[in-house]
Amino acid sequence: MMISDYRLEQNLPYDLTRPVAEMAAFFDILPQSDSTDVLKIVQEADGCVAILQTEDGTRRVSRPFTILQDVRGEWVRCAKLAVLDVLGQAVRRGLVMPWGILTGVRPGKLAHKLLDSGLSCDELPQYLERHYLLPHGQAQLLTEICLRQRQLLPAAEKQVGIYIGIPFCPTRCSYCSFPSGIVPLEEELQQKFLNFIEQDMLTVVQLLSMYSLNVTAVYIGGGTPTSLSETAFARLIALTARHLLLPGVREFTVEAGRPDCFSAEKLKVMEACGVNRISVNPQTLHDKTLKAIGRSHTVQDFYRSYDLVRHSGIKTVNTDLIIGLPGETADDVRA
Incomplete structure (x- = not known):
């Protein structure tokens, strides 16, 4: 199946236009406001799914991805995974994703947030692999960098x-x-x-x-x-x-x-x-x-x-x- 662009429709608590575009770009698929192929991101129960409706009438639905906490970062994570899932069904080709679904300039910020939320140093690499699709080596590297940074952070909270x-x-x-x-x-x-x-x-x-x-x-x-x-x-x-x-x-x-x-x-x-x-x-x-x-x-x-x-x-x-x-x-x- 060939798909080169999509028109985004979303029914979520947050505007996720950019993270959706970042995932579609892995497949060389671009957003286009007048596209006849529609990509929908919708809320379903306690998570979200992605639905791809193409011009030829084909309809594909991603697996549901559960929101672990009602914050924007979680909606971004689940929407990214849903988009990868539904576009992967349509395009049927493998992806090389050296940093999983992380596309920003500061992946360490996420690692610090996860540690601050109570995740242990031993749990962090596996969590990054499972929830953000990081390869094992990158998950370990990010954890090591994060721990080195925390040694340099001020000890006093104030x-x-x-x-x-x-x-x-x-x-x-x-x-x-x-x-x-x-x-x-x-x-x-x-x-x-x-x-x-x-x-x-x-x-x-x-x-x-x-x-x-x-x-x-x-x-x-x-x-x-x-x-x-x-x-x-x-x-x-x-x-x-x-x-x-x-x-x-x-x-x-x-x-x-x-x-x-x-x-x-x-x-x-x-x-x-x-x-x-x-x-x-x-x-x-x-x-x-x-x-x-x-x-x-x-x-x-x-x-x-x-x-x-x-x-x-x-x-x-x-x-x-x-x-x-x-x-x-x-x-x-x-x-």
């Missing part, structure tokens, strides 16, 4: 970190799935955005006091915070230092991820306001790949930005590399 997201970039990378857009060039719009950021900061300060929380780390990420203008960026860093650089903060990080919008002036602002860690991210050290993924800088631009930080008063710098970018081989990564 210690927290604060993340400030700036959802702007100079261009959008082809691989990006984060909620970000092209930075508005108008200074007035950037300043209006910062007005709302400051309101959020003041609210957070109140919450910290209300719940007696101690901030140990502040991280400004994105997007690309340095994509803001010199004036707007200086205001962002100053606001953060004024409101959130509290006595317990050990690490104040700014993500200067794109070398094409990094400057000596922005670095001076960070030094002056107490930033002690900067992230400068090339993602790759091959110009051909940078061009392919839509980044408007060169490898040499990265080196210049990195050297700027190394010669500043900020002693900690990290860089990100992404494995598996388009066209890159193992030899490219080794280089």
Whole structure:
């Protein structure tokens, strides 16, 4: 049977358009609003099922998958499994799913939630295999990483970190799935955005006091915070230092991820306001790949930005590399 697209209909407590699309993509089947093939996700008793009704009149129904807890994450899990089941019936071909039904950028977040809910370290790998279809090796690896991370987490429950997201970039990378857009060039719009950021900061300060929380780390990420203008960026860093650089903060990080919008002036602002860690991210050290993924800088631009930080008063710098970018081989990564 050939099916290339589907029209989604769902009758669930949550909108699951995206996780359904992620599973259909494993079969190279795309969502299409005017498709004659209909994929329905419906609630049934204490779980959900997927129903595929094709143009030729064929109707296939997945097995029911039981919701273990009435939260969105459980509905996502069961809907994903139901979609895999019903599309597997239709397409009749095997799948290679190195991380099972996990498709996000932080699989460790799930592992931590499961441990926090009372699952033991010994039970976690089997649980991931059974409920999320992780291969045995990946389930073990995720468990080991999670346990190492928990050794580094603050022992005191009252210690927290604060993340400030700036959802702007100079261009959008082809691989990006984060909620970000092209930075508005108008200074007035950037300043209006910062007005709302400051309101959020003041609210957070109140919450910290209300719940007696101690901030140990502040991280400004994105997007690309340095994509803001010199004036707007200086205001962002100053606001953060004024409101959130509290006595317990050990690490104040700014993500200067794109070398094409990094400057000596922005670095001076960070030094002056107490930033002690900067992230400068090339993602790759091959110009051909940078061009392919839509980044408007060169490898040499990265080196210049990195050297700027190394010669500043900020002693900690990290860089990100992404494995598996388009066209890159193992030899490219080794280089």
